[in-house]
Amino acid sequence: MNVLQHIDFDTLNALKGVMEDDFNFLIETFIQDSHDRLAKLQKFSADQDADNIRRAVHSFKGSCSNLGALRLASLCALLERKVLEGQCDDLAVDLLVIEEEFFIIKQMMLDFLK
Amino acid sequence: MDAIAMNDLHGLKILVADDTDTDRLILETIVRKEGHQVVSAKNGLEAVAIFKQERPDIVLLDALMPELDGFDAARQIKELAGDELVPVIFLTSLQDTDSLVRCLDAGGDDFLSKPYNRVILKAKIKSFNRMRGLHNTMITQRNQLAQHHQRLLQEQAVAKQVFDNVAHSGCLNASNVRYFLSSLAVFNGDVVVAAIRPNGNMMVLLGDFTGHGLPAAIGAMPLASTFYGMVQKGFSMSDVLREINKKLKTILPVGLFCCATMIDFNFRRKRIKVWNGGLPAGMIFHVADGSITPISSSHLPLGVLPEKSFKADAKYYDLESGDRVFMWSDGIHEARNSEGEMFGEERLLDLFKTNEDPVAVFDEVLLGVKNFIGSGEQDDDLSMIEIRMDSFENLNLPVANYAQLHPAATVEWELRFEVKPTSFKTFDPLPFLLNVLTEEPDLRGFSGSLYTILAELYSNALEHGVLGLDGSLKKSPEGFAEYYSKREQLLNTISDGYVHIYFTYCSNLEGGTLTLRVEDSGQGFDYAARIGKELSTKGYGGRGIGLIENLCKTVRYYGKGNKVEVVFAWVNDD
Numbered sequence: 012m013n014v015l016q017h018i019d020f021d022t023l024n025a026l027k028g029v030m031e032d033d034f035n036f037l038i039e040t041f042i043q044d045s046h047d048r049l050a051k052l053q054k055f056s057a058d059q060d061a062d063n064i065r066r067a068v069h070s071f072k073g074s075c076s077n078l079g080a081l082r083l084a085s086l087c088a089l090l091e092r093k094v095l096e097g098q099c100d101d102l103a104v105d106l107l108v109i110e111e112e113f114f115i116i117k118q119m120m121l122d123f124l125k
Numbered sequence: 126m127d128a129i130a131m132n133d134l135h136g137l138k139i140l141v142a143d144d145t146d147t148d149r150l151i152l153e154t155i156v157r158k159e160g161h162q163v164v165s166a167k168n169g170l171e172a173v174a175i176f177k178q179e180r181p182d183i184v185l186l187d188a189l190m191p192e193l194d195g196f197d198a199a200r201q202i203k204e205l206a207g208d209e210l211v212p213v214i215f216l217t218s219l220q221d222t223d224s225l226v227r228c229l230d231a232g233g234d235d236f237l238s239k240p241y242n243r244v245i246l247k248a249k250i251k252s253f254n255r256m257r258g259l260h261n262t263m264i265t266q267r268n269q270l271a272q273h274h275q276r277l278l279q280e281q282a283v284a285k286q287v288f289d290n291v292a293h294s295g296c297l298n299a300s301n302v303r304y305f306l307s308s309l310a311v312f313n314g315d316v317v318v319a320a321i322r323p324n325g326n327m328m329v330l331l332g333d334f335t336g337h338g339l340p341a342a343i344g345a346m347p348l349a350s351t352f353y354g355m356v357q358k359g360f361s362m363s364d365v366l367r368e369i370n371k372k373l374k375t376i377l378p379v380g381l382f383c384c385a386t387m388i389d390f391n392f393r394r395k396r397i398k399v400w401n402g403g404l405p406a407g408m409i410f411h412v413a414d415g416s417i418t419p420i421s422s423s424h425l426p427l428g429v430l431p432e433k434s435f436k437a438d439a440k441y442y443d444l445e446s447g448d449r450v451f452m453w454s455d456g457i458h459e460a461r462n463s464e465g466e467m468f469g470e471e472r473l474l475d476l477f478k479t480n481e482d483p484v485a486v487f488d489e490v491l492l493g494v495k496n497f498i499g500s501g502e503q504d505d506d507l508s509m510i511e512i513r514m515d516s517f518e519n520l521n522l523p524v525a526n527y528a529q530l531h532p533a534a535t536v537e538w539e540l541r542f543e544v545k546p547t548s549f550k551t552f553d554p555l556p557f558l559l560n561v562l563t564e565e566p567d568l569r570g571f572s573g574s575l576y577t578i579l580a581e582l583y584s585n586a587l588e589h590g591v592l593g594l595d596g597s598l599k600k601s602p603e604g605f606a607e608y609y610s611k612r613e614q615l616l617n618t619i620s621d622g623y624v625h626i627y628f629t630y631c632s633n634l635e636g637g638t639l640t641l642r643v644e645d646s647g648q649g650f651d652y653a654a655r656i657g658k659e660l661s662t663k664g665y666g667g668r669g670i671g672l673i674e675n676l677c678k679t680v681r682y683y684g685k686g687n688k689v690e691v692v693f694a695w696v697n698d699d
Binding site for chain 2: 022025026029030033036037040041044066069070072073074076077078079
């Protein structure tokens with residue numbers, strides 16, 4: 012399996028075409044939302060709250076896929092499945108990988124806006 | 126919503142419910158770009174509330190939302206939508222089979238997966254809008270159908286009332302009558318009519334039209350109106366039967382006819398006159414010894430034979446007071462039990478054999494049939510009528526005339542009528558006189574013969590008597606024309622003369638006579654020369670008198686031949 016792209020720019024360009032003037036706002040909202048989600052995920056992880064983690068990454072996955080953040084969406088999907096299967100041992104590691112990926116695409120998106 | 130708005134893709138109001146701001150923002154923008162109006166919600170509760178308020182056409186619903194999730198929101202929205210089709214499309218990144226099935230179970234109509242694809246969304250909206258159009262057409266038509274059905278039922282209820290008033294009325298409430306009618310459908314193909322004749326006899330008819338329901342019932346209307354019209358005027362049973370047969374033959378389609386039994390009850394003579402065309406044999410239940418006389422069908426049903434070949438001859442039976450006459454439709458004999466077995470004649474006869482109290486036999490028969498049918502289904506109209514022989518005074522009927530209470534009384538009257546010369550040309554006295562004569566119930570059945578007699582006597586008196594025309598002229602075709610041109614000429618100029626018409630009526634229980642005397646102001650003729658060859662008179666001029674001699678008991682000329690007297694006689698046979 013090929014390593015997924017961080018961002019599918021076809022999706023991002025199509026979104027830009029649809030959103031027009033609202034595109035910047037969309038990206039900014041996504042970045043802000045994602046920060047909030049990551050903070051929540053850290054808290055759920057500390058609480059070992061598997062159910063809320065699953066819900067949060069599920070929702071995060073959908074939102075990432077809509078913005079063309081393919082790799083991040085895929086990491087969310089992996090974590091969602093792991094939690095669903097009851098494998099909650101490496102939560103902190105998994106979240107770290109997700110956070111790293113988020114910071115990469117955040118920068119790429121901000122660059123794209125310029 | 127009307128059809129035009131339905132087809133206008135750009136007029137739709139679409140609810141977008143998603144708790145993720147970016148996802149919602151993207152979807153709102155896409156939907157708006159497609160030209161639709163957007164209303165938004167951030168969770169399930171909001172979605173339901175906004176649905177109530179805005180009544181969107183299509184709902185795009187995220188599956189996992191806080192407060193109330195998409196599944197429950199979908200259920201509530203579908204509930205609120207009622208009859209209307211509001212497509213619910215789930216927005217989902219769920220992929221496992223169970224979750225997708227849950228979406229559909231909750232009332233979802235489709236899915237839209239993330240990332241959103243503008244082209245696919247557009248196609249889905251278009252397709253669901255088309256489905257909404259079809260659904261609304263179906264709902265409209267369903268409502269119309271329901272409305273039509275409702276109206277049909279109302280109309281049937283009204284029609285049934287009219288029908289029952291016409292078809293099951295008359296003197297069925299007389300104290301000697303019991304009847305039972307159970308119809309398979311709203312309308313009954315069986316008809317029971319009863320009325321009192323001017324002479325105090327009761328005439329009853331039970332009819333069973335082929336089929337059941339409205340098509341069978343419709344024929345009962347003309348039957349009933351003919352029956353009541355004629356019986357109350359005193360027409361004989363054979364006249365009434367002939368008229369009903371003629372009417373039904375004319376108006377009913379081929380294959381539709383009426384099996385019927387008609388009975389004329391003479392309460393004074395304790396005698397009945399029966400005509401049965403196609404119904405199962407009725408029964409006379411003799412109370413004295415419990416014996417039974419069947420009254421079987423010996424004719425074809427009403428509405429089958431053309432007027433000419435119809436036979437109205439009846440059978441007579443003598444009864445005792447208290448004897449009961451039963452008539453029924455084949456619904457009794459052909460009633461089936463749950464095994465499909467028919468009730469049949471034998472079981473019916475057994476009920477009569479085991480009867481101990483004649484008063485109870487009617488109920489025993491009904492109960493017997495009911496118990497026999499058990500859980501089986503009624504598959505035909507079921508009718509039965511019982512009439513008890515009694516004296517007229519015991520029937521508790523409103524008395525319409527003196528003759529009903531005193532049928533044995535003799536009735537006698539005389540009438541003299543004169544036509545003056547000024548009116549010979551313009552006045553036709555025949556309809557006038559015939560009206561007077563047919564006021565007598567006994568004469569009603571003979572109006573045709575009476576007209577023939579009157580017409581011939583009057584034209585003889587006017588043309589040969591008053592006008593002095595020579596009847597022998599009419600023996601040749603040329604003379605025939607000359608005769609009528611002379612007649613016309615004379616009528617235009619005549620200024621004196623007369624025609625007198627005398628009626629002497631005498632009737633009693635057994636029958637009666639009507640004597641007609643016609644006298645004119647003419648010269649008369651040598652009637653002695655006619656004697657002995659009355660019936661052999663031939664040719665155009667002599668035809669009339671020959672006919673009269675056939676119709677009347679006697680024909681006699683008087684005086685110088687300007688007076689003629691004929692006696693018309695009849696015998697009451699019922």
